[in-house]
Each structure stands twice: as structure tokens, then as C-alpha cells.
Amino acid sequence: MIRAARPSRTALRLTAAVLVLALLVFLGVRGRFAFDQARHQRAAAAVLASPDAVTRVLPPTPAGRAEGVSGTLRFLPRGKLSVFTFHGLPATTGHERYLVFLQNYGGWLLAGAARPDAHGDAEIRFAAEPRPLTIYEVVVTRDVDDATSLPHGFPLLHWFGGYVPRGAVPFDFARQAR
Numbered sequence: 001m002i003r004a005a006r007p008s009r010t011a012l013r014l015t016a017a018v019l020v021l022a023l024l025v026f027l028g029v030r031g032r033f034a035f036d037q038a039r040h041q042r043a044a045a046a047v048l049a050s051p052d053a054v055t056r057v058l059p060p061t062p063a064g065r066a067e068g069v070s071g072t073l074r075f076l077p078r079g080k081l082s083v084f085t086f087h088g089l090p091a092t093t094g095h096e097r098y099l100v101f102l103q104n105y106g107g108w109l110l111a112g113a114a115r116p117d118a119h120g121d122a123e124i125r126f127a128a129e130p131r132p133l134t135i136y137e138v139v140v141t142r143d144v145d146d147a148t149s150l151p152h153g154f155p156l157l158h159w160f161g162g163y164v165p166r167g168a169v170p171f172d173f174a175r176q177a178r
Contacts, residue, residue, distance in 0.1 A: 044083045044125045047074055056159055058084075058138055064156035071140060071157045075132035082111070082132045084124040086140070086157075089116035095144045098122060101151040103137035104130035105165060113145045136162045139171055 007015075047053055058071040068088040075082045084100055092098070097113035112124035137160045143153025151171055160170040 040125055043081055044123065047076055047079065047081055047083045048085070050076060052076060054132070056138070056161070058140060058157040058159045061155045061158055063154065064140075067156065069140075069156045073132075073135070073138055073159070077133065080127050080131060082126040082135070084111070084126070084138075084140075086114070086116070086122045086124075087120060089120045089122055091116065091120075092142065096142055097145050098156075099141050099143055099145060099151075099153060100124050100126075101139045101141070101149070102126075102130060102135050103139075103171070104134040106130060108149045108151065110145075110147065110149050134163070136160065136164045136168065137171060 053074045053076055056073040058073060060067075060069050067090055069086065069090075070088055071084060071086040073082060073084055082102075086098065089098055092115055097115055099113050100111040102109050102111045106129070109130065111126040114122040114124050116122045138157070139151040139155060140157035141151060141153030141155050146152070151173070155173050158170070
């Protein structure tokens with residue numbers, strides 16, 4: 001009976017090292033692509049400039065109206081990227097941020113947090129689930145980001161519409177504060 005030759009330990013170590021190196025190179029290339037801010041800015045600019053973009057104006061709450069805050073949600077009908085633009089945001093202090101909460105059939109999600117620039121403008125780009133077309137409620141608040149998915153803080157903008165499921169009602173800040 002002829003036995004197959006076993007690979008030596010050196011050959012196994014060399015193979016493992018090559019596989020680890022290949023994995024690191026792959027992750028490095030993917031990571032550079034995933035975190036390429038210029039690419040993300042170009043994608044957002046393409047959504048904002050597209051004549052096919054769906055635009056949802058985010059109406060201000062009474063407090064948002066008093067502060068002169070405005071905002072929009074834009075996305076392409078079959079796209080994955082949601083672009084939120086805000087104007088007239090007062091400067092924040094300390095750890096405060098402007099928080100964007102989304103609701104779709106799966107529940108609430110904290111989409112992002114931003115600080116305005118010197119002109120009071122900010123932009124948040126969001127390309128994860130939920131898909132833009134399934135979003136039926138957006139709440140923008142000013143508060144400290146505690147990574148809670150449920151809207152909290154000082155409400156400034158609130159949109160409720162689109163494909164709303166039966167029985168859904170707009171978020172009630174008065175009820176949440178209790």
C-alpha cells in the first residue's frame with residue numbers, strides 16, 4: 001500500500017501565511033473603497049442633482065419653525081442612498097448633535113448625527129436598511145447621541161407620509177416624555 005506524502009509543517013505555515021496575507025490585502029482594498037469619502041460625496045451629489053430624485057420636504061415642528069430650520073430627504077426611486085440636507089441649524093454645544101431617526105415597517109432606526117457648518121448647513125448620507133422607499137416617518141431632533149433607536153431630544157423636523165402601513169400613527173413626543 002502506497003501512502004500519500006503529508007505536507008511538511010513548513011509548507012502548511014507558508015500556505016497559512018499566504019492566505020492571511022491575501023485576506024489582509026482583500027480587506028484593505030475593500031476598506032479603502034468602503035471609507036472613500038470622495039466617492040460618498042460624489043454619490044450624494046448625483047442623488048441631489050438627479051431629475052428622477054424623490055424629494056420629501058421635512059416640515060418643521062413649531063420649535064423648528066421658530067428657529068428657522070428646514071430639511072429635505074432625497075433619494076432615487078430604486079436607489080439605496082438616502083441624502084438628508086438641512087439648513088438654518090443653530091450651532092450645537094458640548095456633545096449635542098442633530099439626530100435623524102427613520103421609521104419603516106421594521107421600526108425605528110437612528111440614521112445619523114451631524115453638527116452644522118458655520119452657515120448652519122449639514123448633510124447626512126445613509127445607505128443601509130431601511131431602503132428609502134420604505135421609510136414613512138422621519139424625525140430630526142437636537143440632543144446627545146446615546147445610540148438609542150427611538151426618537152429622543154428636542155424635535156425640530158417631523159415628516160410622516162409615503163407608504164404608511166395601516167394603523168401607523170405619527171410619533172408622539174408628548175407621550176414619549178412621560
